[in-house]
Amino acid sequence: MTAPSTAPAPPSPAKKGSRWIEEWDPENEAFWNEKGEKIARRNLLFSVLSEHIGFSVWTMWSVLVLFMGPEYGLTPADKFLLTSMVTLVGAVVRVPYTFAVAIFGGRNWTIISAGLLLIPTIAAFAVMEPGTSFSTFLWTGLLAGIGGGNFASSMTNINAFFPLRKKGWALGLNAGGGNVGVAAIQLIALAVIGASGGPRVLLGIYIPLVAVAAVLAALFMDNIASVKNDTGAAVDAAKDAHTWIMSFLYIGTFGSFIGYSFAFGQVLTNQFGRTPLQATYLTFIGPLLGSLIRPVGGRLADKYGGAKITLWNYVAMGAATTVLVVAGMQKSLPLFVTAFVVLFSLTGIGNGSTFKMIPAIFQTKALAEGLTGEDAVLYARRLSGASMGLIGAAGALGGVGINLAFRQSFLSYGSGTGAFVAFLAYYAICFAVTWAVYLRRTAGRVTASSSVSEAKPQLSYAEV
Template sequence: MTAPAPTSRSRWIQEWDPEDETFWKNTGEKVARRNLYFSVLSEHIGFSIWTLWSVLVLFMGPEYGLTPADKFLLTSMVTLVGAVVRVPYTFAVAIFGGRNWTIISAGLLLVPTVAAFAVMKPGTSFDTFLWIGLLAGIGGGNFASSMTNINAFFPLRKKGWALGLNAGGGNVGVAAIQLVALAVIGANGGPRVLLGIYIPLIVVAAVCAALFMDNIENVKNDTGAAVDAAKDPHTWIMSFLYIGTFGSFIGYSFAFGQVLTNQFGRTPLQATYLTFMGPLLGSLIRPVGGWLADRYGGSKITLYNYVGMAAATAVLVAASMQKSLPLFVVAFVVLFALAGVGNGSTFKMIPGIFHTKALAEGLEGEEAVKYGRRLSGASMGLIGAVGALGGVGINLAFRQSFLSYGSGTGAFVAFLVFYGLCFAVTWAVYLRRPAARDRSAAATEAKAQLSYAEV
């Protein structure tokens, strides 16, 4: 089976069956990889714009008149918008097509970037900064539409790697904008220089999506899939677990620099030298988390990963109390890396869970594959949205911790407790063996439980 090539006019693919090995080898893999690479580019720029204000607040010295609490509130609200818009962005792929929405969503990034360029100067009111910052939240939505789109292109056996690479390449946008900011600050440039660099990059991403990406016909007009996914309890269980991984990644990305400047007295330049390492490593290692999940099972990797995240957080509590900057930075970077692994493993679990449910309901072959692909693609946007809310919680927790105690120690204790809850949920839902009170029922449940352990 070979899919007809998309026309240059519309770039719509009418037939797409990546689970057919002949089709995948002859046609599918090449097309899927091309769409993956340009999806990564657009999502990468989206993440950069979403986390733009985590860098801009470092430029905003005393002359801007903002307190540390103001800055944490600003970044919290930007994170919140990025989480909320992920829901409509999930529907957008089914309404407009993956390629078409990538063009639109990339082009929309010009709005917050140009607006920030216009207002970024001392004397601008906090309310103005807040409203302009909220616009940058739309960059967070690109993740949901991108993941939903790429999920449709790849077979189940390749999803862990593909989704990990797609998300990891996007996540690198966080580190990229921090590195660009480091170069700008080092050259004594201002925030408008940073914004001026990204405006043409946004145009490049939109044009590349128009020239090189495709729409898949059978993904369009299935907005009901998101409703069905929202009714499934696994969507919300995985959302909770994703708060622990991606919520940590994006929340710490926004907050790391501010913690260093407020708690350890680093200058913006000194802070930026350190802040990019965590997001960069967490982004690059995300595909490794997906690969490990493909090989050993996502639920197992996720479970052990939460143990590591809790341990790293315990070290952060000690470093914060001892005011040890070297130990603090090392532990924070390790926590970023573990969050990246967890991001990859949790997203690999999603298609496996829905495919397992399809088999449990008696579906077989292509029907089971279509069921799993439909619900997993729809649920990814919802899970991504709820997971991003964890970033809001992290920034608000830091804000309250600094207001109450003058340091981030209280917030880290709260995070440690939350990682323990994530560990317990992962074990209880996906890995716990059922009690054998009813032998026949227990055997059936054990079979289902074992299959979930392999997702």
């Protein structure tokens, strides 16, 4: 079997329909200023909306389990297992969702993926009552995992719309706006619980919102014809070591964000004895700040380099986690919540900086291969788009690990402190990997004017 070509994918054949864009060149400043930016921003807006609803549906079980009191017959371990499995499905479906954009078109797949969210929402509405078996809740929860896939397809789609110099901001804003869906469903749940409403009221609010997101995508989004399905890109991305290095780092940032989003409320109720209402008053703050600050992480990476921001962000994450360990041992709820909210914010910054690194890494590799101009852009877009799905899936798997670690920690020690010690060790390793791979070597950087013969064997990625 011959190895797949790493050359840029050939132009896509013309697509019929008014929502297909046949020519798209965002790196051309004249094109960008004349019409490209306006189109890209419009697609970004409605991509964010769909992804936002997707995140809310994916993480709705982090809220629903708080409604499920003793009458539901579920133990804390059952609830952590349930949220772990929902996270797992969300991670796995990110891979096919990434390539669905190239098969169906970004607009078309946004419509389909938004519409699919009706399935888990209606199913949860049907089964959410005492007396339902744990296995039924588990299978119904697994359906909600498809909401996690919307992130991968949305990021792949938006990556194609923006020029490299604006990708950090655009991808950060896209992902951050989607991530806010975690805090949004928790805030709505707070209002529902405060009004003495049940879980079906919460689900009833989201069913029409799903339909609205699909309709708006149909009316206002576009497909880019040149984003052609290329299975070779997936193979090439999977073979590239940087895909897996960035996956490891993204587990530390996004895996922490989504894992803590599912687990925060349960930690408060099980370790600190908070009621569901008291826990919900606190749980939305961390995901909200972590989501809103993600574009800041992207913007900082645009300015200073993603590797540098990622490196020092892991230092800060380690410090916040150390405070969490101390707060847990001292049973100090104010200190614990404060440190957790800070940690959430840091995961958001890291999410933005790591995703900025991905297209820049492949752009650097394109230049090292001797490619220039449009050829380099197509190479970088092809492999960065394919790798984003794999990296996004790996990051979401980190959320599974977070919840399983909490489950084991509560079973073994009766608190989450043991899990936080494990997370601290992981962040330390992420710091070491970031420094060793992307910042340790500063000589031999490949510039736009370098030829492949001038490239040093070891490239520097210090400015990615």
